[in-house]
Amino acid sequence: MWDYTPIVKDHFLNPRNVGDIPDADAVGEVGSLACGDALKLYLKLDDNKDKIVDAKFQTFGCASAIASSSALTEMVKGKTLDEALAVSNQDIADFLGGLPEEKMHCSVMGQEALEVAIFKYRGMDIPQHDSEHDHGHAYPDYEGELVCKCFGITDAFLKKVIETNSLTTAEQVTNFTKAGGACGSCIPKIKELIAQVLGESAAKPRTRPEKLSNMKKMQLIQEVLERDIRPLLWADGGDLELIDIDGSRVQVAFRKACAGCASSGNTARMVEMKLRDLVAEDIVVEEVTQ
Amino acid sequence: MKEIYLDNNATTKVDEAVFEEMRPYFCELYGNPSSMHFFGGQVQSKVNEARNRVAGLLGASPDEIIFTACGTESDNAAIRSALEVLPDRKHIITSRVEHPAVLTQCRNLRQRGYRVSEIGVDGAGRLDMEELKATVDDDTAIVSLMWANNETGVIFPVEEAAAIAKSKGALFHSDAVQAIGKIPINMTDSLIDMLSLSGHKLHAPKGIGVLFVRRGTAFRPLLVGGHQEKSRRAGTENAAAIIALGKACQLAAEFMEAENSVVKAQRNRLQDALMAAIPHARINGDGAERLPNTTSIAFEFVEGEAILLLLSEFGICASSGSACTSGSLEPSHVLRAMGVPFTCAHGSIRFSLSRFTTDEEIDKVIRELPPIIARLRQMSPFGREHLKGQS
Structure with missing residues (x-):
């Protein structure tokens, strides 16, 4: 059984805003019967055509697809179109108290339907691509080369999801987009895309975010440790383990060559500097032996 | 429960x-x-x-x-x-x-x-x-x-x-x-x-x-x-x-005869009643010789995991050939090999009975499943389009 949070279960068993809006201002449709999930999102705007006053959905899919759709409609009501466009798939997952990683593609589907609805309403160009199978998983606003032929997913769309969710493995990309989840022949291409995105994001200067929720902060600390710090230590035969995060206090234990190394104090300061640069100014790193 | x-x-x-x-x-x-x-x-x-x-x-x-x-x-x-x-x-x-x-x-x-x-x-x-x-x-x-x-x-x-x-x-x-x-x-x-x-x-x-x-x-x-x-x-x-x-x-060996008479009759009653109550459904393997205890029914325009979790709310335990329950993203290799149409491959539910199954249990499934399918079809964009004019 999937380990769904109580919020996911609640939104599945008692979905909010099911139905349609006959005079909707914006409608976004993604997915297909063949893919196993699909979402049709309806948005009604206020008289100024700026704020979303009502949202409804119809979803074909599993429990987390229904819950993600329900959550999405609740999240966007009352938002302006620009505010709504800022809702990310991670925000949908967070609203639900988290989704199993294999189900993250449900939150991506929600975010996409929203984007498609707003783009279409604004008359922005929505290029269509034809997938070779019946399996046209339409994320139609991303043109580009078709990578996953089974689910009809382009490189532009995959790069967007890889980048916004900081994905590093092909398995994660499958969990978030379904790409590579059927015949698997595009997995090498997905790995190339990950390398491209990682290369691009490494080249881009990274700055500290302005403000962070506690949850985001913890995530970011872990990410920086995994991506920026541990590879440096591995190069010298060392390693560290994250023991605890309490607000801005980060406890780490040094491993392998770093454990008991005379300069581990310096290493701890290096870790602290890096975290202060990339996460938050007030981070304090403490070394613990465990 | x-x-x-x-x-x-x-x-x-x-x-x-x-x-x-x-x-x-x-x-x-x-x-x-x-x-x-x-x-x-x-x-x-x-x-x-x-x-x-x-x-x-x-x-x-x-x-x-x-x-x-x-x-x-x-x-x-x-x-x-x-x-x-x-x-x-x-x-x-x-x-x-x-x-x-x-x-x-x-x-x-x-x-x-x-x-x-x-x-x-x-x-x-x-x-x-x-x-x-x-x-x-x-x-x-x-x-x-x-x-x-x-x-x-x-x-x-x-x-x-x-x-x-x-x-x-x-x-x-x-x-x-x-x-x-x-x-x-x-x-x-x-x-x-x-x-x-x-x-x-x-x-x-x-x-x-x-x-x-x-x-x-x-x-x-x-x-x-x-x-x-x-x-x-x-x-x-x-x-x-x-x-x-x-x-x-x-x-x-002692129960073999019951398995092929009592259990089989329960299975047949279950599938007949569900097929009568629910439009746009098909029995996977219909026409072939099958085990007496098993029936797999495909419901169009709905997804299996959602059906299973709603059945589970009534204590009913079944399984599905749908993608979402297995962690894979495609319907089961068995249904695909059989060429089950994609409109219903995702909505297949398997019921498998045993000598411990009671008539009351079968009655309960016959009672609870049709409204579950109707409810999910109401929610599904495809269900609405295809089932206009039907209950």
């Missing part, structure tokens, strides 16, 4: 009588059957009795029974053995709808240079016997075909298939995990060389399986070590589970 357990092809309740039979062999009679002393010896004689009982259900001889840890081990051992005893043959034949215990093994062997042919099925899940005939050749080491399909219950003509395999000198193995205990099986006048069974599918505990190997069929063990099971499967015997399986096989 009291469970309504209609997922017996996944696993079964251990029969109380089976549990009583095995109970003394944990804390009291815990001896090693291989020991020389009386204390091990008394376990040995119960293991022998169990072997006789298993052989009795299969119409086999006790020395043809090898106890293993599970159906998967039996399947793996059978295929590996065939390749070792026929080292000059590099071709394996199986079907597209096998259980992963066979299919994954064969596909791994393909990576190691073996030629693997997967025989197809028709829309009702029936094996393409012509394709099988055309595929078996002098290079074929083993043909491994399931007796009955776990998802649809469709029964393969394994004796006929075995005759085709033997005509070219290949060995024949059948994964009979779903069939044993549900339909009569007799190895006495059979051409089948090897056959797998799993205890937990017939009211014995998990962790015990059997590989039947016909007397005179060459066999190479998967596990080597001690002399247990006449050196055909090393490792200390799981005595309590073996004794339980013996009892379970004895009971299965």
Whole structure:
């Protein structure tokens, strides 16, 4: 059984805003019967055509697809179109108290339907691509080369999801987009895309975010440790383990060559500097032996 | 909440009588059957009795029974053995709808240079016997075909298939995990060389399986070590589970008639009532010969995981061939091999009954499922379009 949070279960068993809006201002449709999930999102705007006053959905899919759709409609009501466009798939997952990683593609589907609805309403160009199978998983606003032929997913769309969710493995990309989840022949291409995105994001200067929720902060600390710090230590035969995060206090234990190394104090300061640069100014790193 | 357990092809309740039979062999009679002393010896004689009982259900001889840890081990051992005893043959034949215990093994062997042919099925899940005939050749080491399909219950003509395999000198193995205990099986006048069974599918505990190997069929063990099971499967015997399986096989023989009359009637009543109450549904494997306890029904425009979780709210336990429940992203390989239309492949639900299923339980499913399907169709963009004007 999937380990769904109580919020996911609640939104599945008692979905909010099911139905349609006959005079909707914006409608976004993604997915297909063949893919196993699909979402049709309806948005009604206020008289100024700026704020979303009502949202409804119809979803074909599993429990987390229904819950993600329900959550999405609740999240966007009352938002302006620009505010709504800022809702990310991670925000949908967070609203639900988290989704199993294999189900993250449900939150991506929600975010996409929203984007498609707003783009279409604004008359922005929505290029269509034809997938070779019946399996046209339409994320139609991303043109580009078709990578996953089974689910009809382009490189532009995959790069967007890889980048916004900081994905590093092909398995994660499958969990978030379904790409590579059927015949698997595009997995090498997905790995190339990950390398491209990682290369691009490494080249881009990274700055500290302005403000962070506690949850985001913890995530970011872990990410920086995994991506920026541990590879440096591995190069010298060392390693560290994250023991605890309490607000801005980060406890780490040094491993392998770093454990008991005379300069581990310096290493701890290096870790602290890096975290202060990339996460938050007030981070304090403490070394613990465990 | 009291469970309504209609997922017996996944696993079964251990029969109380089976549990009583095995109970003394944990804390009291815990001896090693291989020991020389009386204390091990008394376990040995119960293991022998169990072997006789298993052989009795299969119409086999006790020395043809090898106890293993599970159906998967039996399947793996059978295929590996065939390749070792026929080292000059590099071709394996199986079907597209096998259980992963066979299919994954064969596909791994393909990576190691073996030629693997997967025989197809028709829309009702029936094996393409012509394709099988055309595929078996002098290079074929083993043909491994399931007796009955776990998802649809469709029964393969394994004796006929075995005759085709033997005509070219290949060995024949059948994964009979779903069939044993549900339909009569007799190895006495059979051409089948090897056959797998799993205890937990017939009211014995998990962790015990059997590989039947016909007397005179060459066999190479998967596990080597001690002399247990006449050196055909090393490792200390799981005595309590073996004794339980013996009892379970004895009971299965006693209940065989009920399985094919009472349980079958319940299954038929369930599927007939659901088909009558729910439009846009189809029985997977309809028209083929099927196990008496299994029915797999595909509902168009809805998704299986959502159905299962709503059924679960009523305590009803079933399973699905849908993608979302398995962690994979495509509907089951069985339904795809059968060419089930994509409009309903994602909405297939399998009910598998047992001798413990009651009429009241069937009534409850007949009552609760139609509104669940209607509710999900109301929510589905496709359901609305396709079902306009219908309730």
